[in-house]
Amino acid sequence: MVGKLIAALLALIASVAVGLAEPAGADAASIGQLLREMFDKPGETLSVGPVVVSGDHAIADWTQGDIGGRALLRRNQGAWAVTL
Numbered sequence: 327m328v329g330k331l332i333a334a335l336l337a338l339i340a341s342v343a344v345g346l347a348e349p350a351g352a353d354a355a356s357i358g359q360l361l362r363e364m365f366d367k368p369g370e371t372l373s374v375g376p377v378v379v380s381g382d383h384a385i386a387d388w389t390q391g392d393i394g395g396r397a398l399l400r401r402n403q404g405a406w407a408v409t410l
Contacts, residue, residue, distance in 0.1 A: 353379045357386050
């Protein structure tokens with residue numbers, strides 16, 4: 327399982343590096359909504375962006391207050407889910 331996640335992440339990074347990933351568009355809105363529903367806190371709204379999508383995988387940058395990071399997501403049966 328971890329090997330598959332690493333392989334997916336490396337594939338996504340490689341596609342971004344060569345310019346194959348597409349701007350997320352509607353996917354960015356769905357991913358942002360999902361992350362905010364999961365992690366928003368009173369007084370500390372989660373900010374999401376940029377979001378890069380390649381096939382059924384996406385990487386979304388996020389910030390909340392003084393912290394931030396990246397989320398790896400996977401589309402399964404049309405719905406986005408946080409993988410890592």
